């Protein structure tokens with residue numbers, strides 16, 4: 001279980017706290033959603049959970065153990081908004097091998113299969129993939145470390161309707177084995193696909209009503 005308790009965060013360069021008192025519980029096998037207005041702090045929340053930033057107060061725990069930033073970087077896989085803009089590899093295979101120099105071809109095939117890209121050549125150029133395929137590749141990059149918590153920043157942004165639905169279906173599959181937290185400004189797209197939802201308002205999480213957005217487990 002991922003648990004945030006009283007988490008607050010104000011970057012040194014900010015004039016006021018972005019996160020004030022964030023409390024959240026998310027079990028493996030569930031998908032949580034955080035909605036909120038643009039600039040409300042959703043991306044910052046993911047950066048704090050993933051260990052890219054350290055909260056000023058509060059604790060972030062996994063299975064009851066408070067974790068350091070370094071431990072959270074191991075626990076979490078974070079897919080940024082528009083991840084395809086940050087691809088560095090010249091090929092799909094190179095993109096997957098960044099940070100995994102000894103990755104064998106069997107593991108490459110398996111992780112591509114896991115995200116619905118089975119049969120894709122590792123020699124394919126990432127920029128020649130469709131928008132949906134690029135999002136799947138970004139997920140595959142994170143899944144290589146087998147993170148127990150998968151954090152996704154606006155995973156459906158900029159995709160057409162059919163591809164959005166495919167990505168949400170994939171997240172439902174990936175969410176069976178790990179805790180998944182999605183931040184989005186379009187929560188209605190995830191109707192029926194998530195197990196818990198909150199709105200980030202004034203630096204705190206306010207639960208979303210269960211119906212009609214959520215399917216309770």
Ligand SMILES: Nc1ncnc2c1ncn2[C@@H]1O[C@H](COP(=O)(O)OP(=O)(O)OP(=O)(O)O)[C@@H](O)[C@H]1O
Nearest residue numbers: 011013014018037038039040041042043044045185
């Ligand atoms: N390091 C920082 N220093 C100062 N201000 C910051 C810093 N990081 C974030 N902010 C500010 O905190 C606020 C929240 O930003 P954040 O990107 O987390 O919001 P968001 O909800 O993800 O927005 P969007 O939906 O537009 O991506 C913004 O006003 C942003 O300018």
